[in-house]
Amino acid sequence: MGMTITEKILAAHAGRDRVEPGELINVKIDLALGNDITAPVAIREFEKIGVDRVFDRERVVLVPDHFVPNKDIKSAEQSKILKEFARKHGLTHYYEVGRMGIEHCLLPEQGLVGPGDLIIGADSHTCTYGGLGAFSTGVGSTDLAAAMALGETWLKVPESIKFVYYGEMPDWVSGKDLILYTIGRIGVDGALYMAMEFTGPAVEGMSMDGRLTMANMAVEAGAKNGIVAPDGVTRRYVEGRAKRPYVFYASDPDARFAREYHFDVSKMEPAVALPHLPENVRPVSEVLNITIDQAVIGSCTNGRMDDLREAARLLKGRRVNGNVRLIIIPGTQEIYRQAMREGLFEIFLDSGAAISTPTCGPCLGGHMGILAEGERCIATTNRNFVGRMGHPGSEVYLAGPAVAAASAVMGRIAHPREVE
Amino acid sequence: MEIKGKIWKFGNDVDTDVIIPARYLNTSDPGELAGHCMEDADPLFAKKVRPGDIIVAGKNFGCGSSREHAPIAIKAAGVSCVIARTFARIFYRNAFNIGLPILESAEAAGKIQEGDEVAVDLEGGIITNITRNETYRATRVPPFMQQIIAAGGLINYVAERMKKRGDT
Numbered sequence: 001m002g003m004t005i006t007e008k009i010l011a012a013h014a015g016r017d018r019v020e021p022g023e024l025i026n027v028k029i030d031l032a033l034g035n036d037i038t039a040p041v042a043i044r045e046f047e048k049i050g051v052d053r054v055f056d057r058e059r060v061v062l063v064p065d066h067f068v069p070n071k072d073i074k075s076a077e078q079s080k081i082l083k084e085f086a087r088k089h090g091l092t093h094y095y096e097v098g099r100m101g102i103e104h105c106l107l108p109e110q111g112l113v114g115p116g117d118l119i120i121g122a123d124s125h126t127c128t129y130g131g132l133g134a135f136s137t138g139v140g141s142t143d144l145a146a147a148m149a150l151g152e153t154w155l156k157v158p159e160s161i162k163f164v165y166y167g168e169m170p171d172w173v174s175g176k177d178l179i180l181y182t183i184g185r186i187g188v189d190g191a192l193y194m195a196m197e198f199t200g201p202a203v204e205g206m207s208m209d210g211r212l213t214m215a216n217m218a219v220e221a222g223a224k225n226g227i228v229a230p231d232g233v234t235r236r237y238v239e240g241r242a243k244r245p246y247v248f249y250a251s252d253p254d255a256r257f258a259r260e261y262h263f264d265v266s267k268m269e270p271a272v273a274l275p276h277l278p279e280n281v282r283p284v285s286e287v288l289n290i291t292i293d294q295a296v297i298g299s300c301t302n303g304r305m306d307d308l309r310e311a312a313r314l315l316k317g318r319r320v321n322g323n324v325r326l327i328i329i330p331g332t333q334e335i336y337r338q339a340m341r342e343g344l345f346e347i348f349l350d351s352g353a354a355i356s357t358p359t360c361g362p363c364l365g366g367h368m369g370i371l372a373e374g375e376r377c378i379a380t381t382n383r384n385f386v387g388r389m390g391h392p393g394s395e396v397y398l399a400g401p402a403v404a405a406a407s408a409v410m411g412r413i414a415h416p417r418e419v420e
Numbered sequence: 421m422e423i424k425g426k427i428w429k430f431g432n433d434v435d436t437d438v439i440i441p442a443r444y445l446n447t448s449d450p451g452e453l454a455g456h457c458m459e460d461a462d463p464l465f466a467k468k469v470r471p472g473d474i475i476v477a478g479k480n481f482g483c484g485s486s487r488e489h490a491p492i493a494i495k496a497a498g499v500s501c502v503i504a505r506t507f508a509r510i511f512y513r514n515a516f517n518i519g520l521p522i523l524e525s526a527e528a529a530g531k532i533q534e535g536d537e538v539a540v541d542l543e544g545g546i547i548t549n550i551t552r553n554e555t556y557r558a559t560r561v562p563p564f565m566q567q568i569i570a571a572g573g574l575i576n577y578v579a580e581r582m583k584k585r586g587d588t
């Protein structure tokens with residue numbers, strides 16, 4: 001019996017020839033990650049263990065990104081804990097405001113994660129790096145503390161579900177729409193504890209940005225990880241970027257999958273997830289009459305170059321509706337610079353949008369665009385839970401950058417071709 | 421450990437933003453977090469809950485973010501145990517790691533009602549509904565996770581391992 005890509009990466013890091021779904025295994029980790037919310041708790045726990053150093057100062061990465069630039073005194077205190085810990089332990093990868101980015105945009109871009117890696121992070125969207133063909137998953141702060149000390153963690157080998165996306169991608173449909181559609185089909189616990197393997201011609205034809213978007217939201221289906229087998233697109237992305245050697249794995253033809261889904265993307269439309277669960281997905285044409293107060297383009301799901309370019313394509317020469325605030329948040333300093341070079345900022349500013357320094361900000365209702373009671377936002381983020389972006393009586397609609405940009409122009413949820 | 425308390429019942433897919441909204445995550449102080457526990461589902465929960473009370477919920481409890489602040493808030497609010505049909509995976513790990521007892525039982529999640537008086541035998545995985553005079557079985561906890569509990573949480577477990585490895 002063959003193995004899936006997820007099983008192969010886990011086996012390699014457990015020092016074994018093979019692993020079976022359901023087994024509890026100890027694995028070596030290539031990298032451990034924490035942010036300004038989860039790392040302070042992890043550091044407090046780490047200090048209780050009684051060791052005086054981290055397992056490898058080049059493999060513990062701290063990125064203050066959620067509330068930075070610090071929004072208030074309390075968050076400043078949290079960030080300070082990270083800075084002091086990074087200094088004390090000589091961490092090579094601590095990213096300060098001005099050099100940082102949203103962690104899951106930043107780590108792939110900086111070549112800190114690569115194909116075949118095993119990564120854990122105290123952030124649920126750590127699963128993003130599956131887009132590169134890595135096994136990566138989110139854990140809590142105490143797990144991070146243990147991993148920072150040991151360089152190991154324990155995991156249960158997940159069963160895998162295979163998703164095959166075929167057919168030609170319609171215009172304005174992107175990786176975000178595919179993953180929203182998928183979550184709409186299987187539900188927010190449809191892949192609970194499992195690995196989601198994204199395959200098929202539509203994924204093979206997708207850029208790295210699109211793949212990272214898809215893997216990013218695996219957790220929204222309850223999955224442990226999402227993964228795309230590395231290929232030529234991956235090679236071009238990691239060459240000259242990866243800071244460590246990488247390995248390309250692929251599932252064997254006779255690998256075991258618990259379930260298989262085949263989706264024809266040519267029949268898809270841009271998708272929107274209605275409040276208050278990411279599984280409440282509709283084709284955009286069914287929800288066109290919903291007015292909005294705010295649109296957010298950014299986050300670890302859709303804060304990359306492809307996303308900003310797609311938004312710019314629609315915003316060029318158009319104005320944001322008078323009733324709407326459009327907030328655009330490039331995911332990293334590099335993306336910020338690149339967007340500026342390509343002239344996207346000119347387009348955004350002309351349209352009446354605000355451009356923010358990289359931050360999670362409104363995605364988790366932190367700062368930089370909080371909603372009042374009764375306000376509605378269309379966002380390229382990943383969660384639309386009650387109160388996620390502000391007041392418990394506000395609403396978040398999830399979509400890709402094209403729908404978000406078109407909606408900002410129309411003042412209501414809109415199909416991109418309505419403004420095209 | 422004897423667990424006995426009154427039930428607070430919640431539905432399916434209770435997410436970590438409901439358990440502890442992100443607007444309060446600029447602190448990790450358990451007492452402060454407890455004051456906002458379950459706030460967006462029931463603004464008065466933190467005031468009404470009594471030490472020892474038990475939360476019962478449907479499927480996928482704790483879905484969403486990895487924030488350990490969620491089980492910390494529940495524990496610090498005085499809740500002695502969470503029983504659900506299923507748990508989201510990061511929440512499941514976190515609860516064990518910080519020592520918040522949790523049990524999976526579809527039967528208990530279905531039959532227990534708000535306000536019931538319930539006793540829990542953690543080792544045996546037996547849930548007794550005193551109000552309705554019923555008992556339910558919970559899914560067995562894997563032996564490895566029992567070791568973590570026996571060590572008093574993951575940090576103690578790791579500290580012991582490091583000692584054996586001679587790292588400290």
Ligand code: SF4
Pocket residue numbers: 066102103104123125299300301359360363364381382
């Ligand atoms: S952008 Fe949003 S989902 Fe991504 S890491 Fe930040 S808060 Fe979490």
